[in-house]
Amino acid sequence: METLFIQIKTLLVNAAALVLPPWGVTLSSMIISALAILGLGPLIMMYLTLMERKVLARMQNRIGPNRAGPWGLLQPLADGIKMLTKEDIRPSAADPLLYFLAPILIAVPALMVFAVIPFGKGMTAADLNVGVLYFVALSSTTTLVIFMASWGSRNKYSVLGGMRSVSQMISYEVTLVISVVPILMAAGSLSTQTIVESQSGRWYAATPWGLLSCMIFFICGLAECNRSPFDLPEAESEIVAGYHTEYSGMRFALFYMAEFMNVFSICALTVTLFLGGWQGPLLPSWLWFLIKTYLLIFIVFWFRGTLPRLRADHLMGLAWKFLLPLAVMNIPAAAMSHFLSEPFSTAVPLAILMVSVAVLSFFNKGYAAEKRVYHFTD
Amino acid sequence: MIFGAGILKGMLVTLRSFVNSYFKKPDQGGLFTVEYPEKRLVAKERFRNFPFLVYDEKPEDPRCVACDICAKECPPKCITIVRDADAEGRPLKKPALFDIDLSVCMNCGICEEACPFDAIFMDHEFEIAGTERHQSLLYHKEDLLKSNGYFRQIRPSDAALIDARRKEAEDKKKAALKPAAPPEKKE
Numbered sequence: 001m002e003t004l005f006i007q008i009k010t011l012l013v014n015a016a017a018l019v020l021p022p023w024g025v026t027l028s029s030m031i032i033s034a035l036a037i038l039g040l041g042p043l044i045m046m047y048l049t050l051m052e053r054k055v056l057a058r059m060q061n062r063i064g065p066n067r068a069g070p071w072g073l074l075q076p077l078a079d080g081i082k083m084l085t086k087e088d089i090r091p092s093a094a095d096p097l098l099y100f101l102a103p104i105l106i107a108v109p110a111l112m113v114f115a116v117i118p119f120g121k122g123m124t125a126a127d128l129n130v131g132v133l134y135f136v137a138l139s140s141t142t143t144l145v146i147f148m149a150s151w152g153s154r155n156k157y158s159v160l161g162g163m164r165s166v167s168q169m170i171s172y173e174v175t176l177v178i179s180v181v182p183i184l185m186a187a188g189s190l191s192t193q194t195i196v197e198s199q200s201g202r203w204y205a206a207t208p209w210g211l212l213s214c215m216i217f218f219i220c221g222l223a224e225c226n227r228s229p230f231d232l233p234e235a236e237s238e239i240v241a242g243y244h245t246e247y248s249g250m251r252f253a254l255f256y257m258a259e260f261m262n263v264f265s266i267c268a269l270t271v272t273l274f275l276g277g278w279q280g281p282l283l284p285s286w287l288w289f290l291i292k293t294y295l296l297i298f299i300v301f302w303f304r305g306t307l308p309r310l311r312a313d314h315l316m317g318l319a320w321k322f323l324l325p326l327a328v329m330n331i332p333a334a335a336m337s338h339f340l341s342e343p344f345s346t347a348v349p350l351a352i353l354m355v356s357v358a359v360l361s362f363f364n365k366g367y368a369a370e371k372r373v374y375h376f377t378d
Numbered sequence: 379m380i381f382g383a384g385i386l387k388g389m390l391v392t393l394r395s396f397v398n399s400y401f402k403k404p405d406q407g408g409l410f411t412v413e414y415p416e417k418r419l420v421a422k423e424r425f426r427n428f429p430f431l432v433y434d435e436k437p438e439d440p441r442c443v444a445c446d447i448c449a450k451e452c453p454p455k456c457i458t459i460v461r462d463a464d465a466e467g468r469p470l471k472k473p474a475l476f477d478i479d480l481s482v483c484m485n486c487g488i489c490e491e492a493c494p495f496d497a498i499f500m501d502h503e504f505e506i507a508g509t510e511r512h513q514s515l516l517y518h519k520e521d522l523l524k525s526n527g528y529f530r531q532i533r534p535s536d537a538a539l540i541d542a543r544r545k546e547a548e549d550k551k552k553a554a555l556k557p558a559a560p561p562e563k564k565e
């Protein structure tokens with residue numbers, strides 16, 4: 001079971017070696033990995049939509065989709081067919097090039113980040129030595145595409161959504177990158193595979209600085225992929241779904257797909273960087289990886305079922321006034337734990353972080369108006 | 379108060395509702411959905427939807443006497459009645475045509491209240507959707523006529539009251555007729 005997928009791939013490559021020259025074998029090995037990812041992305045997305053609807057429904061005391069197939073398992077297919085058969089509308093004032101390109105381009109980085117995710121032992125499609133950097137770089141291009149879509153639609157709501165997306169992305173990108181720094185310091189590598197292997201003794205999330213980093217990374221990741229409660233760029237109730245107001249049918253489905261694949265990759269990367277990746281006892285490594293990732297995805301849906309949308313100024317305040325200083329303070333804390341010996345290597349970072357959380361929450365305390373007392377004259 | 383305690387409390391609420399939806403009974407916080415086409419709630423006796431006409435023995439003799447009161451009272455005017463006539467053109471006490479346009483009917487039940495002959499009642503039937511706009515919801519006399527037995531079945535307590543009242547009235551009529559007969563003979 002452990003090497004199931006690797007064996008399948010070896011089998012296919014060996015079969016290709018019978019008929020192809022050596023360079024063809026290398027190429028076919030690449031193509032097989034690429035095809036696996038290309039197939040995986042949409043499949044993951046389809047069933048994440050179902051999972052989200054089910055989880056949200058249960059949280060709201062409903063049943064959720066259960067008509068198409070047993071437990072609604074065919075619902076994503078039905079949705080897909082509906083999307084495909086819908087009319088493809090283009091606003092007459094839209095910029096044709098940007099409008100057509102945006103939905104296609106948005107799926108590209110969402111799929112490409114899958115290349116560096118270690119799905120299991122030796123199951124990274126491309127084990128780049130700059131894996132984390134690659135991820136950060138690619139996922140931030142999504143903003144550009146979102147802005148393309150919003151500008152190309154020539155719709156004021158879309159532009160508002162695009163603006164919000166850009167401002168949100170810039171704020172959270174900084175914090176996201178800084179929150180990964182302690183991990184890179186501890187692992188001494190940017191490669192995702194090495195980071196997972198360096199956690200064989202202890203997950204990074206089991207240390208005080210690692211836990212904090214993990215939480216900051218996860219929150220910023222949510223903001224990056226516009227998930228609730230940071231879904232201001234696509235707030236249905238305020239700006240009519242923001243940047244994809246004007247998109248319908250399959251184009252809309254592509255935006256939707258990119259969003260869900262981003263959720264998956266953010267959760268997968270959180271697992272990789274902080275929660276030990278594919279490491280775990282008994283079960284095969286890829287199964288451990290999927291279990292952990294889906295638990296995190298459940299948390300994402302759980303947030304969506306619980307929290308109301310943030311206000312724009314609160315959103316910015318959270319990033320710049322709370323998460324960013326905390327992420328910066330986390331770096332010396334992580335360094336302390338590296339240079340001190342056992343009892344202090346946990347205690348000192350813990351103390352530093354607790355003090356900074358206390359100080360930051362004191363300075364971030366919102367203004368609460370005094371309760372008014374009414375005096376009646378009679 | 380710790381930073382974020384409110385968020386944690388809120389998350390607990392949704393988590394509880396998520397878990398309860400799988401493991402608890404409806405009255406203890408579980409799911410209370412009744413999945414309609416397969417399962418359905420028992421209709422309450424006074425549940426009302428669309429009117430139907432009652433006949434006692436055979437559908438050719440409905441209770442309705444074509445007095446037109448219900449058609450006049452019906453607020454959206456969705457009842458059309460044409461009185462029947464015999465071969466010589468004398469009007470009969472029954473309708474030749476009794477149409478209700480159910481797409482117009484607003485389920486108010488005023489026809490039932492207005493009818494002095496206990497001939498029209500509100501039904502429990504509500505699955506009347508059709509595929510056509512104009513004809514499938516225009517119910518004719520044949521579609522509307524249902525037996526008194528059916529009425530007893532869907533609304534037992536109302537039916538018992540009405541049946542008792544009708545029987546009393548009938549008995550009184552007979553009793554009134556009997557003593558009236560002998561004096562006539564004497565003359």
Ligand code: SF4
Nearest residue numbers: 442443445446448493
């Ligand atoms: S249903 Fe009743 S009110 Fe209406 S015409 Fe017949 S007898 Fe008269």
Ligand code: SF4
Nearest residue numbers: 452483484486487489
């Ligand atoms: S229920 Fe109301 S609207 Fe419908 S036929 Fe009777 S009186 Fe008319």
